[in-house]
Amino acid sequence: MNYGLRGDDVNGYRDERQLSPRVNLVWLPWTGMTTHIGYARYFNPAPFELVGATTVSRFQNTTAASEVATDNTPYAERQQYYDVGAQQKLLHNHVTLGVDVFYRQSTHLIDEGQFGAPIILTPFNYQKGQIFGQEFTANYNNGPLSAYINFTHQRAQAKNIDSSQFSFSPQELAYISSQYIYLDHDQTYTGSAGGSYLIRQGVIGGTRASFDLLYGSGLRRDQDLADGGSIPNGAHVPGYLTVNLSVSHHFDLPVAGHVDVRFDVVNVADKVYEIRDGTGVGVGAPQYGASRGFFGGITKSF
Numbered sequence: 001m002n003y004g005l006r007g008d009d010v011n012g013y014r015d016e017r018q019l020s021p022r023v024n025l026v027w028l029p030w031t032g033m034t035t036h037i038g039y040a041r042y043f044n045p046a047p048f049e050l051v052g053a054t055t056v057s058r059f060q061n062t063t064a065a066s067e068v069a070t071d072n073t074p075y076a077e078r079q080q081y082y083d084v085g086a087q088q089k090l091l092h093n094h095v096t097l098g099v100d101v102f103y104r105q106s107t108h109l110i111d112e113g114q115f116g117a118p119i120i121l122t123p124f125n126y127q128k129g130q131i132f133g134q135e136f137t138a139n140y141n142n143g144p145l146s147a148y149i150n151f152t153h154q155r156a157q158a159k160n161i162d163s164s165q166f167s168f169s170p171q172e173l174a175y176i177s178s179q180y181i182y183l184d185h186d187q188t189y190t191g192s193a194g195g196s197y198l199i200r201q202g203v204i205g206g207t208r209a210s211f212d213l214l215y216g217s218g219l220r221r222d223q224d225l226a227d228g229g230s231i232p233n234g235a236h237v238p239g240y241l242t243v244n245l246s247v248s249h250h251f252d253l254p255v256a257g258h259v260d261v262r263f264d265v266v267n268v269a270d271k272v273y274e275i276r277d278g279t280g281v282g283v284g285a286p287q288y289g290a291s292r293g294f295f296g297g298i299t300k301s302f
Helices: 170-178
Strands: 002-011 015-027 033-044 077-090 095-114 121-142 145-161 189-202 205-216 220-224 230-236 240-253 257-266 274-277 286-288 293-300
Touching: 002 033, 095 145, 145 170, 170 230
Parallel strands: none
Antiparallel strands: 002 015, 015 033, 033 077, 077 095, 095 121, 121 145, 145 189, 189 205, 205 240, 220 230, 240 257, 257 293, 274 286
């Protein structure tokens, strides 16, 4: 068991402070099995480089005027975080299986939004937030072959925006004040998998080929309703699956020493997919994933 106590006293956007206890217990009930359970309290001030506007009243009667005049100063986020999980090694430690469950309860949950075309983020708070999820992992290592797979399900929700309100429409504020909505960076399902194989290992080094997959069910977007209204972050953009390939060679040369040469292909199928479509709470512009890319590199170890 390990435990501790952290103290914070911050004079930034606001003058705030908190004592934050944390405790974690690790238990090995039998050979190859490791379990853990933990609790921590956190105190996270809004990022200092993302300064919220404090002169809303000066924009009244201009083209930049907001429909909402309220502009509470951002708060520090206060979290209660719980985590429990286990790992089991199998087949002479070649296989490792893991599961982890987490729950986070936040007061003044911090989020950041891009309001307008410039990529300048403004911090704001939800009065209450709750995030929970489960993660499953599997790893295999045996000689020249290694592989892994990860899969996560999670839900991130919050309600009642209580700072930087001028950045939102009255309709958004009214809807979010009375019920939980998904956060714009919520993605229900995320998965990854990959493997590598050491093809050849000789006097001057070895060649390794590898691949990896990345799956996402899609970040949030507004849900359009038949009556012309919308539910903030009520839907999500389409899911995606990308594949990356890599080959590398390790040289162990008499004079140059250890040298690694690597070549990668990212998004092999050149799949076009949206990360965001420009709708959603605090989302100001659409964004797309990277197209097919070719990368090479040389690394020299000293």
